[in-house]
Amino acid sequence: xxxxxxxxxFTRRAFVKAVGIGGAxxxxxxxxxxxxxxxxxxxxxxxxxxxxxxxxxxxxxxxxVLDSVRRALGTGGPAGRxxxxxxxxxxxxxADRFGVAPENVVTGCGSTQVLREAVQTFTxxxxxxxxxxxxxxxxxxxxxxxGTPVRxxxxxxxxxxxxxxxxxxxKGAGLVFLNNPNNPTATLVSGDAVDRFIERVHSTAxxxxxxxxxxxxxxxTDASHRSQVPxxxxxxxxxxxxxxxxxxxxAGMRVGYAVGHPETIKRLGWEGPNALNVAGIVAAxxxxxxxxxxxxxxxxxxxxxxxxxDWFAKAGFAxxxxxxxxxxxxxxxxxxxxxxxxREQGVLVARDFPPLEKSHVRVSIGTxxxxxxATAVFGRVLAVKAAAA
Amino acid sequence: xxxxxxxxxxxxxxxxxALSPAFVAARGREAAIAGSAAAPGPRxxxxxxxxxxxxxxxxxxxTMEAxxxxxxxxxxxxTNARPSMGDLREAIARRVSVKPENVxxxxxxxxxxxxxxxxxxxxxRPLVTAAPTFEQPEKMAEQLGVGxxxxxxxxxxxxxxxxxxxxxRWGGLVFLCNPNNPTSTVHPAxxxxxxxxxxRQESxxxxxxxxxxxxxxxTDPGYATAxxxxxxxxxxxxxxxxxxxxxxAGMRVGYAIGQKRTIESFGRWAITFNxxxxxxxxxVASLDDPGxxxxxxxxxxxxxxxxxRFFKxxxxxxxxxxxxxxxxxxxxxxxxxxxDCARRGILVGREFPPLHMTHARVSIGTxxxxxxxxxxxxxxLGGSRPVPxxxxxxxxxxx
Numbered sequence: 001x002x003x004x005x006x007x008x009x010f011t012r013r014a015f016v017k018a019v020g021i022g023g024a025x026x027x028x029x030x031x032x033x034x035x036x037x038x039x040x041x042x043x044x045x046x047x048x049x050x051x052x053x054x055x056x057x058x059x060x061x062x063x064x065v066l067d068s069v070r071r072a073l074g075t076g077g078p079a080g081r082x083x084x085x086x087x088x089x090x091x092x093x094x095a096d097r098f099g100v101a102p103e104n105v106v107t108g109c110g111s112t113q114v115l116r117e118a119v120q121t122f123t124x125x126x127x128x129x130x131x132x133x134x135x136x137x138x139x140x141x142x143x144x145x146x147g148t149p150v151r152x153x154x155x156x157x158x159x160x161x162x163x164x165x166x167x168x169x170x171k172g173a174g175l176v177f178l179n180n181p182n183n184p185t186a187t188l189v190s191g192d193a194v195d196r197f198i199e200r201v202h203s204t205a206x207x208x209x210x211x212x213x214x215x216x217x218x219x220x221t222d223a224s225h226r227s228q229v230p231x232x233x234x235x236x237x238x239x240x241x242x243x244x245x246x247x248x249x250x251a252g253m254r255v256g257y258a259v260g261h262p263e264t265i266k267r268l269g270w271e272g273p274n275a276l277n278v279a280g281i282v283a284a285x286x287x288x289x290x291x292x293x294x295x296x297x298x299x300x301x302x303x304x305x306x307x308x309x310d311w312f313a314k315a316g317f318a319x320x321x322x323x324x325x326x327x328x329x330x331x332x333x334x335x336x337x338x339x340x341x342x343r344e345q346g347v348l349v350a351r352d353f354p355p356l357e358k359s360h361v362r363v364s365i366g367t368x369x370x371x372x373x374a375t376a377v378f379g380r381v382l383a384v385k386a387a388a389a
Numbered sequence: 390x391x392x393x394x395x396x397x398x399x400x401x402x403x404x405x406x407a408l409s410p411a412f413v414a415a416r417g418r419e420a421a422i423a424g425s426a427a428a429p430g431p432r433x434x435x436x437x438x439x440x441x442x443x444x445x446x447x448x449x450x451x452t453m454e455a456x457x458x459x460x461x462x463x464x465x466x467x468t469n470a471r472p473s474m475g476d477l478r479e480a481i482a483r484r485v486s487v488k489p490e491n492v493x494x495x496x497x498x499x500x501x502x503x504x505x506x507x508x509x510x511x512x513x514r515p516l517v518t519a520a521p522t523f524e525q526p527e528k529m530a531e532q533l534g535v536g537x538x539x540x541x542x543x544x545x546x547x548x549x550x551x552x553x554x555x556x557x558r559w560g561g562l563v564f565l566c567n568p569n570n571p572t573s574t575v576h577p578a579x580x581x582x583x584x585x586x587x588x589r590q591e592s593x594x595x596x597x598x599x600x601x602x603x604x605x606x607x608t609d610p611g612y613a614t615a616x617x618x619x620x621x622x623x624x625x626x627x628x629x630x631x632x633x634x635x636x637x638a639g640m641r642v643g644y645a646i647g648q649k650r651t652i653e654s655f656g657r658w659a660i661t662f663n664x665x666x667x668x669x670x671x672x673v674a675s676l677d678d679p680g681x682x683x684x685x686x687x688x689x690x691x692x693x694x695x696x697x698r699f700f701k702x703x704x705x706x707x708x709x710x711x712x713x714x715x716x717x718x719x720x721x722x723x724x725x726x727x728x729d730c731a732r733r734g735i736l737v738g739r740e741f742p743p744l745h746m747t748h749a750r751v752s753i754g755t756x757x758x759x760x761x762x763x764x765x766x767x768x769x770l771g772g773s774r775p776v777p778x779x780x781x782x783x784x785x786x787x788x
C-alpha cells in the first residue's frame with residue numbers, strides 16, 4: 001500500500017511540474033510540426049565541377065531509398081538513437097540477399113573499415129600482406145601503419161592482377177588482397193582463374209586468408225566473372241568484401257560489408273558495429289532489396305562507359321577493358337598535368353597511381369551527358385583535333 | 390506527447406508504414422517486416438529508452454533543415470559533399486575556438502577513444518583508467534593485449550585524481566572522463582589543470598585523454614572545458630561527441646581537439662571517410678546553432694532535477710549529476726533492476742562494475758518519459774527501499 005501512495009504522489013507532482021515547464025514542452029511540441037519536413041526539396045545548389053575522380057554513381061541511391069531514410073529519421077528523434085540493434089537487421093537483410101545466414105555477414109563504415117579490419121586481424125610484422133602493385137591502396141596503407149610488410153606484385157602487361165605471381169608471393173603471408181575488378185586499372189580476372197588462384201594459395205600458403213574486394217561487382221559485364229560469395233561462406237580462409245558506395249550510389253552513407261565463413265567473420269568484426277550510422281543502415285536495407293535498380297544502373301554505366309572508351313580510342317588513346325564505373329587510359333603523359341588542366345575547365349579526374357602516373361589516368365564514368373561534356377574538355381586538353389562525339 | 394521511440398517500420402516499405410504501433414506491438418516486428426528481419430532487440434521492443442544517455446528529442450530544427458538539403462549528396466563521398474568533411478572541421482574549430490588543424494573527426498568519439506589507446510599504449514605502457522568509467526578505452530586495451538590500471542572512484546563517485554596521477558607514472562595513456570560516465574560527477578577546471586600539470590611533470594611521456602562527451606549538460610559553475618590544456622600540452626587531447634546534447638547518436642560524429650601533431654596522427658589512423666555526408670551537413674548546422682544546445686541543456690537540467698528528486702523522495706542516494714543521466718544507489722543488483730524494468734517496457738543502463746551490485750544508471754529522457762518511467766521504477770524498487778523516506782534529504786552532500 002505505501003508503494004501505491006508513493007506512485008500516486010509522484011505522478012501528481014510530476015504532472016504539476018511538467019505543466020509548469022514551458023520551454024521544454026515547446027521543444028517537444030514544435031517537433032510535431034516537422035513531420036514531412038525532410039520530404040520537401042532542399043535549397044538549390046550552385047553548380048560545381050564534374051566529379052569524375054572518385055568512382056561514384058552520379059545518380060546517387062535514388063528517391064525510393066532516400067525516402068526510406070526520410071521516413072526513418074522522421075521528425076528527428078531516431079537520429080538521436082544509437083543504431084546498434086539495427087545493424088543486426090541490416091546483417092539479416094544482406095544475408096537474405098545472398099541466401100546465407102546473418103553470421104556470414106559483417107558490416108563496416110564503408111568497405112574501407114572492413115578491409116582495415118582484415119589487415120589488422122590476419123597480418124602482423126611476421127605475416128605480410130600480398131597485394132597488386134597498383135590496386136586499391138587501403139590495405140597496403142593500413143599495413144604500413146601497423147608495421148605489416150607489404151609484398152607488392154606487379155601487374156601483367158594487360159594491367160591485370162598477375163595471379164601466378166601473387167600466389168607465389170602468398171607463401172608465408174597472412175592476407176592476400178585481390179581487388180576484382182581491380183581499381184584503378186578497371187580490369188577483371190575470370191571466375192575460373194580466381195577459383196584456381198584460391199586453391200593454389202590454400203595449398204601453398206595454408207595460413208593465408210584471401211580477401212576478395214568485389215566493390216565493382218555490379219558493373220561487370222564480362223560473362224567470365226563470378227562472385228566468390230558462395231565459396232566464401234564455406235571457406236574459412238576466403239572473405240569477400242562489398243560496398244554500397246558504388247552501384248548502390250551510397251558513397252556518402254558509409255556502409256560496406258564482408259561475407260564469409262562465420263568463424264572468419266567473427267574474427268573480422270573485432271571493432272564491432274559502432275561506426276555504422278542510422279541513415280546508412282536504413283538506406284542499405286532498402287537498397288539491397290532492389291536488384292532491378294542495380295541492373296538499370298549497370299546498363300546506364302555500360303552505355304556511358306562504352307561511349308567514353310570509344311571516344312578515347314578514336315582520339316588515339318587506349319583504355320584497358322573496363323569492367324567498372326571508371327576507365328584507365330594511357331594518355332601518354334603525366335596524369336598530374338592532365339588533371340590540373342581538366343580541373344581548370346571544370347572536370348575533376350583521379351589522383352596519381354604510381355608507378356603508372358606518368359602515362360595513365362583514371363576517369364570515372366558519370367552520366368552519358370556528363371561524359372559528353374567531359375570528353376569535350378579532354379579533347380581540348382589533349383589537343384585532339386577531330387574529337388569523336 | 391507520444392513516446393519518442395524509434396522504429397524502422399517506415400523504412401522497410403511504404404506499405405508497412407501504415408501499420409499502427411498497436412498492431413506492431415501485437416504482432417512483433419518480425420511479423421510486420423516480412424522475410425528478412427532479425428528478431429527485434431530489446432531496444433526496439435521497449436517503450437522508453439533510458440539506457441544509452443541519448444537526447445530523447447534528436448537534433449534541433451536547424452539541423453533537420455540542413456539534413457533535408459543534404460540528401461542530394463547521399464551518393465557523394467563526404468569529401469565531395471557540400472558541406473564536406475573539411476567544412477565540418479572548420480565548423481568545429483569555430484565552435485571550440487581552435488584552428489581546423491587542431492580538429493580530428495571520428496565516427497563518433499568512440500573511434501577516437503580507441504585510437505587514443507592504440508596510439509599511446511603498448512605492452513610496456515598500460516592504460517590508466519577509472520572504475521567505473523566509460524569502458525571503451527579499456528575494451529580496446531584488452532583487445533590489443535595492453536595492460537589496464539583501474540583506479541576506483543571515491544565514495545561520491547568522483548574520479549580519484551590523486552590516485553590516478555600516481556597510477557599514471559610510466560603509463561601510456563590516462564583516460565579521464567569529465568563528467569564521468571556512469572557516475573555523472575564532474576571535476577572543476579582547476580582540478581583538471583592541476584592533474585594535467587602533475588602528470589606532465591611526473592610522467593611527461595604519458596598522454597592524457599579527457600573525454601568531454603557530456604560537456605554540454607554540465608551546470609556546475611566550477612567546470613570548464615579542458616580544450617585550452619589540449620592546445621597547450623603535447624599528448625593531451627580532448628574528445629567530444631555529437632551523440633549527446635546534439636541529439637545525433639545515430640549519425641556517428643565525434644571529434645578530438647589537440648595540438649597539430651597529435652591531430653595529424655589521428656587523421657592518419659582514423660577510418661578513411663569516417664563521416665556520413667548527411668551527418669556532416671547536420672553536424673555543421675548543429676554546431677552553428679548554439680542556442681538550441683542551450684535550450685537542450687535547460688530541458689535536460691529540469692528533467693534531471695525532477696528525476697533526482699524522484700529518487701531522493703523514494704529514499705535513494707543519487708550522485709551529483711552533471712550529465713544527462715543519474716547514478717543511483719538502488720541497494721540491489723543493477724542486472725535484476727534492469728530486467729525488472731525491461732519487463733515493464735523501460736530500459737535502464739547496463740552493469741558498471743565494481744558498483745554493479747548496488748548502483749544503477751538511468752538516462753534522462755523527456756519529463757513525460759521520466760514521469761512514466763518513474764511509476765515503473767517506483768514499483769520495481771518498492772521492495773528494496775534502503776532507508777526511511779524521511780531521511781532522504783539528509784543524504785545530500787554540501788556543494
